Amino acid sequence: MKNQEQKAFQKDLIISLILHLIFIGVFIYGLPSIFKKVQEEPDVITFEMLPVSDITNVRDQGVKTPEPKEIKKSQKIEKSASSPKENLEQKEETPKPVEKKPETPKEEKTTPSKEAEIVPEKKKEEEVPKKEEPKPVEKKPETQKEEDKKKPTPIKKEVKQPQPKKEETTKKAPKKQEDVIDSLLANLEKESEGTERRSPNRTPPSPPNEGKFAKGNNADEDEPLSISEKMVIRKQIEDNWTQIAGNLENIKVTLSLELDIKGVVTKAKIKNVICPLGSEQICSLVAETAERAAKKASPIKNLDPTRYDIWKKFDLDFYPSNM
Amino acid sequence: MMKAVYKIIFLVTFFVAHNVIADTIDITRGNIDPIPIAINEFSGHNHADVKSAENIVKVIKNDLYNCGVFRPISNAAFIENKTGVNHKPLFAAWQQINANLLVNGEVQRLDSGKLKVKFILWDTILEAQLVSETLELSEAIWRRGAHKIADKIYKKITGYDGYFDTRIVYVSEKGPYTKRIKRIAIMDQDGENHRYLTDGSTLVLTPRFSPDGKKILYLSYKNRIPQVFMLDLASGKSSLLGNFPGMSFAPHFAPDGRTALISIAQNGRTHIYEIDLATKKKTQLTQGASIFTSPSYSPDGKEILFQSDKDGLRQLYIMDRNGSNIRRISSSGSYAEPSWSVNNYIAFTKVSRDFGFTIGVMKHSPTSTYSNERLITSGYLVESPCWSPNGRVILFTKGSKPTSHKTSGLSRLHTIDFTGYNERVLPTPYDASDPDWSKPRL
Numbered sequence: 001m002k003n004q005e006q007k008a009f010q011k012d013l014i015i016s017l018i019l020h021l022i023f024i025g026v027f028i029y030g031l032p033s034i035f036k037k038v039q040e041e042p043d044v045i046t047f048e049m050l051p052v053s054d055i056t057n058v059r060d061q062g063v064k065t066p067e068p069k070e071i072k073k074s075q076k077i078e079k080s081a082s083s084p085k086e087n088l089e090q091k092e093e094t095p096k097p098v099e100k101k102p103e104t105p106k107e108e109k110t111t112p113s114k115e116a117e118i119v120p121e122k123k124k125e126e127e128v129p130k131k132e133e134p135k136p137v138e139k140k141p142e143t144q145k146e147e148d149k150k151k152p153t154p155i156k157k158e159v160k161q162p163q164p165k166k167e168e169t170t171k172k173a174p175k176k177q178e179d180v181i182d183s184l185l186a187n188l189e190k191e192s193e194g195t196e197r198r199s200p201n202r203t204p205p206s207p208p209n210e211g212k213f214a215k216g217n218n219a220d221e222d223e224p225l226s227i228s229e230k231m232v233i234r235k236q237i238e239d240n241w242t243q244i245a246g247n248l249e250n251i252k253v254t255l256s257l258e259l260d261i262k263g264v265v266t267k268a269k270i271k272n273v274i275c276p277l278g279s280e281q282i283c284s285l286v287a288e289t290a291e292r293a294a295k296k297a298s299p300i301k302n303l304d305p306t307r308y309d310i311w312k313k314f315d316l317d318f319y320p321s322n323m
Numbered sequence: 324m325m326k327a328v329y330k331i332i333f334l335v336t337f338f339v340a341h342n343v344i345a346d347t348i349d350i351t352r353g354n355i356d357p358i359p360i361a362i363n364e365f366s367g368h369n370h371a372d373v374k375s376a377e378n379i380v381k382v383i384k385n386d387l388y389n390c391g392v393f394r395p396i397s398n399a400a401f402i403e404n405k406t407g408v409n410h411k412p413l414f415a416a417w418q419q420i421n422a423n424l425l426v427n428g429e430v431q432r433l434d435s436g437k438l439k440v441k442f443i444l445w446d447t448i449l450e451a452q453l454v455s456e457t458l459e460l461s462e463a464i465w466r467r468g469a470h471k472i473a474d475k476i477y478k479k480i481t482g483y484d485g486y487f488d489t490r491i492v493y494v495s496e497k498g499p500y501t502k503r504i505k506r507i508a509i510m511d512q513d514g515e516n517h518r519y520l521t522d523g524s525t526l527v528l529t530p531r532f533s534p535d536g537k538k539i540l541y542l543s544y545k546n547r548i549p550q551v552f553m554l555d556l557a558s559g560k561s562s563l564l565g566n567f568p569g570m571s572f573a574p575h576f577a578p579d580g581r582t583a584l585i586s587i588a589q590n591g592r593t594h595i596y597e598i599d600l601a602t603k604k605k606t607q608l609t610q611g612a613s614i615f616t617s618p619s620y621s622p623d624g625k626e627i628l629f630q631s632d633k634d635g636l637r638q639l640y641i642m643d644r645n646g647s648n649i650r651r652i653s654s655s656g657s658y659a660e661p662s663w664s665v666n667n668y669i670a671f672t673k674v675s676r677d678f679g680f681t682i683g684v685m686k687h688s689p690t691s692t693y694s695n696e697r698l699i700t701s702g703y704l705v706e707s708p709c710w711s712p713n714g715r716v717i718l719f720t721k722g723s724k725p726t727s728h729k730t731s732g733l734s735r736l737h738t739i740d741f742t743g744y745n746e747r748v749l750p751t752p753y754d755a756s757d758p759d760w761s762k763p764r765l
Contacts, residue, residue: 245741285482315347
């Protein structure tokens with residue numbers, strides 16, 4: 001009896017196990033991952049000639065680039081402790097003199113005393129007589145590059161220097177405005193990967209990581225393809241997808257794509273077709289148009305070769321519109 | 324033991340799932356640009372074959388270009404010189420000129436005098452053969468053969484049956500606006516083989532093809548009142564459909580060709596009648612004190628579509644074939660002249676304050692009373708829409724503002740894709756109106 005009960009129990013257990021596996025399989029394949037964040041894909045205007053952005057979905061390699069010396073030297077300008085409020089006040093006060101610079105240099109001299117602490121500017125004023133006035137604090141050094149080249153550049157320093165070392169170095173004027181600009185940009189590059197050399201004094205960029213992830217802090221391993229990459233691929237496919245007219249409701253074609261390192265489509269295979277009853281012929285046509293679109297779009301351009309492992313294989317879900 | 328098995332299965336499933344699920348990108352927009360197609364010269368064995376081949380290719384090109392779905396590429400751009408059907412094309416050369424499709428063919432005159440035409444449709448992108456067929460036909464109907472080839476290509480790419488081997492009957496108008504001479508005319512859908520069916524001595528209107536394309540019902544004022552006549556195309560003879568009291572007009576054949584619908588106006592009322600063409604027995608389908616006219620059958624013949632002012636303005640209604648279950652399908656505005664396509668779309672004329680005269684389409688759904696309508700074209704006067712046999716193209720009349728001295732350009736036939744794209748003028752010798760489209764010839 002016990003043996004029979006055990007056998008019956010085992011049998012029931014096996015049946016239960018199978019049913020559980022089916023349920024788990026449906027859960028895994030059929031439902032969206034609850035751990036995935038639903039990303040709201042913004043409307044991104046893509047330019048085919050621009051490289052894929054490397055700000056989104058990149059990993060931080062953990063390699064810290066040494067700060068350029070110019071940064072340290074220029075930090076003195078911001079020393080004043082500049083609390084954010086003070087900085088704001090300075091910013092509020094300084095814009096006026098900037099605008100009046102070419103006309104009333106004397107007036108500019110009457111700017112608040114706090115601006116007098118911006119010693120390097122005076123030195124720069126000596127070098128560039130026109131720049132006697134204190135510099136307005138602005139948060140967009142990139143847009144003022146040209147102006148700042150002619151004027152002292154306390155602005156950038158005040159904005160971009162998070163470290164308190166500025167107090168020690170306030171008396172030392174930055175050598176060149178370009179260096180100051182470079183130093184600020186160097187700080188920006190701390191948070192993102194940058195390979196452009198804006199200054200000869202800048203530390204050289206880390207060697208390219210062939211086949212590995214690029215630098216960054218906000219990589220999401222659950223979404224290997226970045227939003228930018230998806231947009232780039234989507235645009236090129238959609239540009240080459242010729243739609244057919246008809247009753248195309250509830251039709252979905254999934255195409256599995258494989259690319260080589262140059263973006264050439266090496267494999268385009270229909271993975272799945274969702275087709276309403278009675279629409280088999282039109283679904284077949286839609287599938288053909290999808291295949292054709294993928295082949296016509298080949299090679300897919302503007303994909304970063306260093307991220308080939310990420311974008312070498314992906315699926316396309318075609319939803320034909322109801323025309 | 325079981326626990327271990329369970330764990331293994333779970334891990335395997337998880338591992339497999341993690342690797343199988345690839346990144347997915349949604350593609351939701353495409354383009355509706357015409358597809359570039361290269362129609363190569365058809366090869367021939369002798370000078371006569373080559374001449375026939377040239378004519379056939381020309382007809383195919385015109386058909387595919389005029390439908391708006393294809394854009395034939397000029398032969399001057401071709402890189403590969405090979406013609407005929409006995410070789411595999413050099414796809415790279417055709418891709419180079421952006422030809423998505425390629426048509427190669429061959430014409431051969433047989434001992435029997437017939438033409439043997441073989442063609443192959445290639446997909447140069449997928450590098451695959453899509454269609455390969457051979458036709459044998461009498462040389463006298465070589466144009467129809469070319470239309471059939473265009474039909475095959477069209478169907479393969481769009482999924483819709485081709486409509487190129489069809490005919491159009493319409494009312495030809497000539498002369499000043501106040502003294503128009505109207506005749507019924509018939510032609511191929513590309514404007515070829517044009518001829519007149521009536522002599523213009525009496526006013527004629529609303530010609531309508533029978534399902535087999537051998538007869539035409541039309542309205543004539545031959546007996547000084549509007550009456551419906553039937554014209555036999557083979558013999559050219561006309562006969563009165565029936566000696567009905569009052570005025571009879573707006574005829575329309577049933578899909579099976581055994582009955583017809585007409586409107587009869589009598590004592591200030593206009594009702595729809597079904598006429599048995601064999602016995603001439605008529606059955607009244609509508610009742611009441613309103614106007615019921617412009618009747619037409621559904622593609623399956625089980626329902627009847629018509630216009631009526633029973634609710635005030637002219638609206639569109641559908642009823643069962645026996646006249647019961649009348650339900651309205653239109654909304655605000657004034658609707659007229661509905662036409663039911665094989666794909667269950669309804670084309671109509673709509674007059675509204677916002678858009679004036681327009682041609683619209685709506686998708687008929689048996690489950691809803693009002694269907695979404697789209698206005699696809701407008702003009703000073705647009706009316707009389709009818710469908711191509713595949714339900715893809717609408718043929719209608721477009722009129723311009725009449726003046727006392729203007730004698731032409733007052734009324735032309737236009738075609739437009741039901742999506743609202745590719746509106747074109749159908750070439751006719753003179754002004755034209757009131758068209759009807761035949762089914763494809765067998």
